[in-house]
Amino acid sequence: MTLALRYTAHSEVxxxxxxxxDSAYTSPTMLIVADGMGGAAAGDLASAVAVRELxxxxxxxxxxxxxxxxxxxxxxxxxAISDLVDSDPRLDGMGSTVCGVMFDGEQLGLANIGDSRAYRYRDGRLTRLTRDHSWVQTLVDEGRITEAEALEHPHRSLILKVINGQPQHQPDxxxxxxxxxxxxLxxxxxxxxxVxxxxxxxxxxxxxxxxxxxxxxxxHSEGGQDNITIILADIVEGEPEGATEVLGAAALLDLDNLSEATAPIPDLPADGTPRPDPAAGEVARYAPLARRRASVWVKLTLLVLLPLLAIGGAGWAWYGYTQRQFYVGxxxxxxxxxxGIPEPVFNLPLSHVVTTDTTRVADLxxxxxxxxxxxxxxxxxxxxxxxxxxxRVKAEACIAQREQRETATATPSPSDSATPSDSASPKGSASPTGSASVTPSSPTAAPTPSDTSTPAAPTEC
Structure with missing residues (x-):
């Protein structure tokens, strides 16, 4: 008997x-989750673009x-994301994960890029069908941290691959x-x-x-600190049950006129001041967990209360703890x-520079x-x-990209026959037979080999 999908989907803020x-799409033949990034407006737009095309x-x-x-x-x-960024630089840095399946009644066609996940629950055992394209996943794979430690790692959301217009970012x-x-799931x-x-x-x-x-x-019990999108589907004998449905950001945006979704983004300043940082909206997304931040404030409170309670020894022990901490800034x-730690107490610094590198912050x-x-x-x-x-590696890559851009702008190749639309974004070109071949259209979009030891920047230079 033919197998079919029966499913339930949920997406919330x-x-x-x-x-x-987040955006999601469900049908009897396709289940997709997309998690956007790039700021309040651009994240919505990126995941909606992914769902529209799928x-x-x-x-x-x-x-x-x-x-x-x-x-x-x-x-x-x-x-499509590359085209939107080319038409509006305010969207630079947006991207989306995609994770999901197609179903033919016998097999699942699985696709994944980013850190959303697909699982299969069979005979009481849960199996992860996808592998996260994240830095902490490489640490887990190398045995340097556990799965539980990965959930609270300060860099847990550094994603190595997303859909962001870069041809080297290909799905599994x-x-x-x-x-x-x-x-x-x-x-x-x-x-x-x-979890x-x-x-x-x-x-x-x-x-x-x-x-x-x-x-x-x-x-929710873990704080509900990110958007929550879940699709549950049972594979059964019989006919499929479930409506074709679009959820999340894609349900709120006009999928046929996504370019209009950029309207809420503030206009560029007319007085020559720097434009808003397109990555600024993502700071909250990649910040450490609230409970980790709260623990720092508990220690700061103790530092104030302990002297009042004449427990100076405990205060000194806490100060010793702070001096065993390190950070990059x-x-x-x-x-x-x-x-030390970056937060001062009573305007007294609790940190000092140990090593200064030659890498400039502006080159990142x-x-x-x-x-x-x-x-x-x-x-x-x-x-x-x-x-x-x-x-340091990220900065060197950015410097190389900028130099390549300047070289390409200053000395265009006489033999370059690319049209303006070809040079606007790093896309693949179609061969006469209709198959897509990914070729960089400019020096700045040259694909680089995958490197699981060094996280790729979620935003480009």
Whole structure:
């Protein structure tokens, strides 16, 4: 008998965010979650673009053709994002994850790029079908941290690959077997970024609606600090049940006129002052967990109260603790490693510079500039050196890109036959046979090999 999908979907803003940057799409043949980034407006737009292109590609497909369909749709979404950034520089830095499946009645065509996830629950066991394209995932893979530690790592949201107009960012594609009785879970990191797989697995049995409520409750119990989007689907024998539906940001934006969605972004200043930083809206997204921040304030409160209670010894012990902490920050215009904590007490600094690097903050991608200004905590001096080395690589890459842009602008190649639209964004070109071949249209868009040891910037230079 033919297998079919029966599914339930949910998308919400969560308990902290002001708007929902997630989008989702469900149909009897496709289940997709997209998590946007790039600021309050651009994040919405990026995930909506992804859903628009995937929805347009949704149709009955089988086997490898499902993977070709998903790949082509994701490429189209990347191209569309590149076009939007070219038409409005205020959108620079936006991107989106995509995670989901197509279903042909026998197999699942799986696609993933970013840190949203797909799981399969079979015979009481939860299996992760996708691998996060994030820095902390590489640390987990190397055995340097555990899954639980990854949830609270200060750099847990550094994503190595997203849909952002860069041709080297390609999704993982795979055919997965399907059996009657399987339950699928596709979610954004509003759930899996705060809850371990073991805890999720313990809630996967039972009625689908009850399980959905339990999973949303888990995300809320961890603070609901990100948008929460979840799709639950059962593979059954019989006919499919479930409506074709668009959720989240994509349901609120006009998918046929997405360029109009840029209107809420403030106009560029007319007085020559710097334009708003397109990455500034993402600071909250990549900030450490609130409970980690709260623990710092508890220690600061104790520092004030302990002298009043004449427990000077405890106060001195706390000060010793602060001096065992390190972080990477800005020392004037240069990167530096600091010992201590960045927050002063009674206007007395509790940190000092240990090492100043020759790398300039201004040479970093916009995202990393914000991170450095907010400081990057480290558990040891060696960890701070690792973070500094990563930032140095990012700065060198940005400098090389800028030099290439200046060279390309100053000395255009006489043999360059690219049209203005070709040079506007790093896209693939279509061959006469209709297959897409990814070729860089300018020196600044040259693909680089994947490097799992060094995180790629979520925003470009």
């Amino acid at each position: 969560g308990l902290v965010r002001k708007n929902n940057q 929805r347009a590609a949704d149709a009955p497909r089988s086997g490898e053709l499902m993977l070709d369909t998903l790949s082509t749709a994701i490429d189209a979404a990347s191209d 594609l795979e055919l997965v077997d399907a059996l009657a009785g399987d339950r699928l 596709v979610c954004s990191d509003g759930l899996c970024g705060f 371990t797989d073991d805890v999720i697995a313990a809630r996967m049995d039972g009625d689908r609606d009850d399980v959905m409520n339990a999973l949303v409750g888990l995300a 800005a020392n004037n215009e240069l990167l530096a490693i600091f010992q 991608p916009l995202y990393y500039q914000e991170q450095v200004r907010d400081t990057l905590p480290a558990n040891s001096y060696e960890a701070a050196e690792d973070a500094l080395a990563t930032l």
